[in-house]
Amino acid sequence: MELTPQAVKPVIDVHNLTKDYYIGEIVVRALRGIDLQIFPGEMVAIMGPSGSGKSTLMNMIGCLDSPTAGDYYLDSLRVSDLHDDELAIVRNQKIGFVFQKYNLLPRIDAIENVALPLRYSEDTSNMRQRAEEALKSVGLGDRMRHKPNELSGGQQQRVAIARALVNQPAILLADEPTGNLDSQSGKEVMELLIKLNQQQNTTIVLVTHDPTVALHAQRTIQLFDGLIKAPEAIA
Amino acid sequence: MKFWQALKEAIASIAANKTRSFLTVLGIVIGVGAVIGVLSIGQGAEASIMGQIESIGTNVIYVFRGNRTEDVTNPKYLTTADADALANRARAPHILNIASVLSGQSSVRFGDESAQTSIMGVTGNYAEVIDLKLSEGSFFTESHITNRSSVVVLGPELAERLTGRQTELIGTTVHINNYPFRVVGVAAAKGGNQFSSPDMDAYIPITAMQLRVKRQNVPNAVDFLLIQAQNSNSIDEAMREGRTILRASHRLTSRQPDDFTMTNQEDILSIANSITNILTIFLAGIAAISLLVGGIGIMNIMLVSVTERTREIGLRKALGARKFDIQLQFLTESAMLSVFGGLIGIGLGWLLGIIVGAVAANSGTPLVPEISLNSVLLATLFSLAVGIFFGWYPALRAANLEPVEALRYE
Numbered sequence: 001m002e003l004t005p006q007a008v009k010p011v012i013d014v015h016n017l018t019k020d021y022y023i024g025e026i027v028v029r030a031l032r033g034i035d036l037q038i039f040p041g042e043m044v045a046i047m048g049p050s051g052s053g054k055s056t057l058m059n060m061i062g063c064l065d066s067p068t069a070g071d072y073y074l075d076s077l078r079v080s081d082l083h084d085d086e087l088a089i090v091r092n093q094k095i096g097f098v099f100q101k102y103n104l105l106p107r108i109d110a111i112e113n114v115a116l117p118l119r120y121s122e123d124t125s126n127m128r129q130r131a132e133e134a135l136k137s138v139g140l141g142d143r144m145r146h147k148p149n150e151l152s153g154g155q156q157q158r159v160a161i162a163r164a165l166v167n168q169p170a171i172l173l174a175d176e177p178t179g180n181l182d183s184q185s186g187k188e189v190m191e192l193l194i195k196l197n198q199q200q201n202t203t204i205v206l207v208t209h210d211p212t213v214a215l216h217a218q219r220t221i222q223l224f225d226g227l228i229k230a231p232e233a234i235a
Numbered sequence: 236m237k238f239w240q241a242l243k244e245a246i247a248s249i250a251a252n253k254t255r256s257f258l259t260v261l262g263i264v265i266g267v268g269a270v271i272g273v274l275s276i277g278q279g280a281e282a283s284i285m286g287q288i289e290s291i292g293t294n295v296i297y298v299f300r301g302n303r304t305e306d307v308t309n310p311k312y313l314t315t316a317d318a319d320a321l322a323n324r325a326r327a328p329h330i331l332n333i334a335s336v337l338s339g340q341s342s343v344r345f346g347d348e349s350a351q352t353s354i355m356g357v358t359g360n361y362a363e364v365i366d367l368k369l370s371e372g373s374f375f376t377e378s379h380i381t382n383r384s385s386v387v388v389l390g391p392e393l394a395e396r397l398t399g400r401q402t403e404l405i406g407t408t409v410h411i412n413n414y415p416f417r418v419v420g421v422a423a424a425k426g427g428n429q430f431s432s433p434d435m436d437a438y439i440p441i442t443a444m445q446l447r448v449k450r451q452n453v454p455n456a457v458d459f460l461l462i463q464a465q466n467s468n469s470i471d472e473a474m475r476e477g478r479t480i481l482r483a484s485h486r487l488t489s490r491q492p493d494d495f496t497m498t499n500q501e502d503i504l505s506i507a508n509s510i511t512n513i514l515t516i517f518l519a520g521i522a523a524i525s526l527l528v529g530g531i532g533i534m535n536i537m538l539v540s541v542t543e544r545t546r547e548i549g550l551r552k553a554l555g556a557r558k559f560d561i562q563l564q565f566l567t568e569s570a571m572l573s574v575f576g577g578l579i580g581i582g583l584g585w586l587l588g589i590i591v592g593a594v595a596a597n598s599g600t601p602l603v604p605e606i607s608l609n610s611v612l613l614a615t616l617f618s619l620a621v622g623i624f625f626g627w628y629p630a631l632r633a634a635n636l637e638p639v640e641a642l643r644y645e
Contacts, residue, residue, distance in 0.1 A: 059639050062553070064552075064553060064638045064639050064642070065637075065638075065639050084557075084558060085557045085558060085559070088552065088555050088556060088557040088558075088560075089555065089557070091552075091553060091554065091555050092554065092555020093555070097553050097554070099550075099642070103546065103550045103642070105547060105550075107247065107248070107251050108247070116551070116554055117554040117555055119237075119240055120551070120554060120555035120556050120557070120560055121555060124237065163554070167555075
């Protein structure tokens with residue numbers, strides 16, 4: 001945390017967060033008390049073996065799921081006990097998702113895919129224009145009318161990143177963003193994320209089990225059995 | 236999400252699966268088509284029947300032998316004597332005219348042409364009572380009746396069939412039941428109806444009918460009497476007077492029921508009306524069952540669609556869609572599907588009506604199917620309701636999907 005002045009408020013502030021799943025009578029303790037702060041402009045990698053709880057933590061941070069106990073403040077807003085519909089608004093306004101499998105809608109072209117979050121937001125003005133700007137910012141100004149199946153994997157992931165950015169969220173959550181890409185496309189996507197982080201100060205949280213991807217992050221958080229294992233800064 | 240956006244997405248989604256969408260709504264198409272078709276044919280039939288019953292003549296009361304609601308042993312025949320009794324101005328001030336009718340089937344021949352048709356043996360005032368107009372000549376008179384004259388007024392269609400023309404026929408001779416009859420007039424066209432086609436009839440004096448065509452065991456018996464009331468407001472009085480006179484003339488005691496039946500136009504109109512209404516409702520009801528089947532078809536496909544699009548739903552939720560947004564999206568889609576089906580169905584029903592109308596016209600029954608704005612609105616609203624009703628459960632299921640689970644769905 002030496003990179004971040006203490007005066008700045010964390011964008012993600014998690015205290016003693018736990019999550020239990022019930023599978024029949026068995027309790028799966030996916031998260032067992034997570035404390036985590038992520039500051040504006042940081043790029044953080046979350047790593048850990050399968051079953052370590054990193055996807056669960058990701059879902060909590062992304063407001064896709066509610067914790068069993070603990071507090072979560074996102075951008076100073078206490079989100080740990082919001083209702084479904086309130087969480088939907090938070091996801092729409094504060095969080096940009098990038099998925100391993102892109103999750104673009106195949107029927108509609110790039111610009112409409114990027115504009116999708118705008119349809120669910122309060123401000124639906126200039127949707128096309130805002131989507132166009134987001135697409136240009138990821139270097140796809142010349143592919144706006146293409147449908148997902150007319151784009152390469154790397155291009156599709158860049159469309160997904162544009163979609164994540166279009167509502168100017170507080171954080172960008174990327175779940176294995178290069179997991180489905182060949183090494184060259186993966187490198188390009190990582191370069192794009194780094195550029196967004198460095199030039200536009202976008203806060204990025206990456207989930208990955210690829211150490212070379214994690215190397216690009218300023219900080220790596222290792223999860224093990226639902227707990228954070230000795231956070232270390234990688235300068 | 237705004238409603239018009241949901242509408243746009245629904246249209247895009249329906250258009251993306253054209254074949255499937257069409258097959259899905261086929262049930263609605265057939266259901267609405269059948270309902271609209273039946274309603275339009277029913278309304279057309281009703282209008283046609285009403286028009287023709289009204290065209291028979293106004294203020295007319297029919298008197299038949301026998302009683303349809305009570306048991307009468309040995310009902311007396313209606314006779315020309317009854318008609319004479321009814322024509323008593325003093326006892327029946329509200330009765331304007333009486334016509335007697337004795338009808339039967341017989342051959343009518345002109346040269347080499349012949350036709351089997353209805354021969355109406357009538358009294359001289361029949362034309363007046365039933366409002367029968369002549370295109371040439373004149374109806375026979377009382378003296379023709381008294382003299383049992385062999386004269387005939389031809390229906391226009393019959394004239395055309397026999398002679399190939401409808402004019403310049405006065406004075407020519409046709410043979411009815413092999414007796415020569417002189418043509419004194421040709422009736423103007425009245426149009427056919429479901430019960431009879433008066434344009435094919437031949438009218439002769441009732442006395443000539445008794446003598447040459449239909450020999451009766453009971454002297455002076457007639458098939459029915461027509462009573463013309465003074466005006467449409469005096470029908471009830473005329474019926475009451477007629478009933479009293481006929482009961483006296485048939486020597487019925489006060490305990491005996493009528494041995495005749497009187498009906499007026501209004502009765503016939505309302506009976507015909509209720510028959511066509513019942514038939515229409517019955518058939519439309521059967522047709523509506525296929526709407527139910529169509530609705531279940533939509534529900535089925537919407538459930539499949541929700542399952543297929545689980546990931547899409549998860550994604551939309553991750554991007555900020557609330558439950559309401561998802562529900563709106565799927566409800567709009569099922570409602571649009573159903574309304575599309577309904578609109579196609581209205582077209583189909585309209586086509587069905589036209590075809591039935593054409594067939595009916597070809598077989599000599601004028602029937603103009605009528606599609607009222609009401610039935611179109613009703614069909615549209617009903618298919619909208621079907622879409623919303625059967626889309627509700629699938630939409631709710633989509634809305635209640637957990638985003639995490641949905642995103643993980645393969």
